[in-house]
Amino acid sequence: MLVIGEKINASNKSVGEAISNKNQEFLENLTREQDAAGADFIDVNAGVGHGTWENPAMAMEWLVDIVQSVTEKPLAIDSDTPSIIEAGLRKYRGDNVMINSVNAEPDRLEPVGRLAAERRASLVALVMGEGGIPPTVDERLDAAESIMVHLTRLGMQEEQIFFDPLVLPVSVDSNQGFVTLKTIEGIKSRYPSAKTVVGLSNISYGLPNRGLVNRAFLVMAASAGLDAAILNPLDARMMSFIRVADMLTGNDPSCKGFIRAHRKGLLVE
């Protein structure tokens, strides 16, 4: 399971302030901590321009520079605005890069798809269109189909596309855990080379014991074929469950990764 570290996001209050105040050290530390905790990608979201940053594209450039100066891990350039994504990509020196994200809306899919094709970037694609998150599996698979058609026409390969099957709170509609799992299965059976990625924590919104729900859902999603998760890599319990999920889905030969984590004292019950 690929872990995309979510901490460098302007919508987290302390990170938003650090970006506004150009608190470089805070952001460098947060990057190093996620790297050390086992993140495979570092997500970078500079927000929409607050405080000292009148221009959000410049905030993204500044932030990309800081993050890449302290980690060798690839970045996920996180914005829904094509010009901000472009600014982040321009500044980033690495070969391997992810763009987070687009959806089925042609106005965003077209320019961002071109950027991804040109840069050979991985691209997170939310399986929704203009009307919001579809409540059913079929509608989400329809959105995936139109995204796939559009992106392959722009020259992207199936394996560059990370579909986000989307997660709605189970507290509001008790079928939604199942809808996400079935959407993952549907995507993996239709497009075997394409990848899937989710942000898990929305599943437990409005419930008690959220961490417990999130960890169980991660394991179920791994079983349905999930390839990557956007989460907090500093959450040692969640990271333990990721190692378990890798092992139980046959992705940890001779259980080496799991036992190594045990020897390092990284596993938390």
Place this chain on the structure above:
Amino acid sequence: MGEDIIAAMKENVIQGRKTEEDEGIDEELTGPGVLELTKEALDKGISPQVIITEGLTAGMQVVGEKFSTKEYFIPDMLASAEAVGAAMDVLKPHLEASNVETKGKFAIATVQGDIHDIGKNIVSILLKGAGYEVHDLGIDVPTEKIVEFVREEKPQYLGLSALLTTTMVVMGNVIKALEESGLRDKVKVLIGGAAVSDEYASEIGADAYCVDGFDAVKVLDAYQ
């Protein structure tokens, strides 16, 4: 006898049991749910007003208290609100026949550019349960469409929802557009959503900020 039915109704609202088939918070509880009790009460000649105020609303008030102290969670609150909503549907023709007015017309929309609907839907369910006539205009609703609705349908209250820091500014645009159309003093504007606050409400000239659906009920009831 009538009092027993009303007391049972209030208790079943608190338990979140719409029908006799439903499990309550207390899993031992059996017998008729809110829907059956509402029909029984009407058959016994109990007035719709008594059913609403002493049964349904009294029950929802307890649910609101339990939600605010974190004893209840969103699924508990939604089960109770659905039970009340179903009872209100049964009561509607009786209310119309006896010329009882609703507490007022409330329109709600997630503003243009924002597609989040969970918060908006919860507010709609709770206000419907509290006796308001709710018109849900949907998500990503253009400002002109909201203004047109206020002009044509004359709701006394307008709820605006936005979750994102990028879309909360649109709520201010809606208020400006209402001013320019000479409609601002015709409607109370309430705002809600993760990114907004009391300060933001006064900054853009909204009448109130509501932290959640129960708060919206409280704020609207205070206007009565």
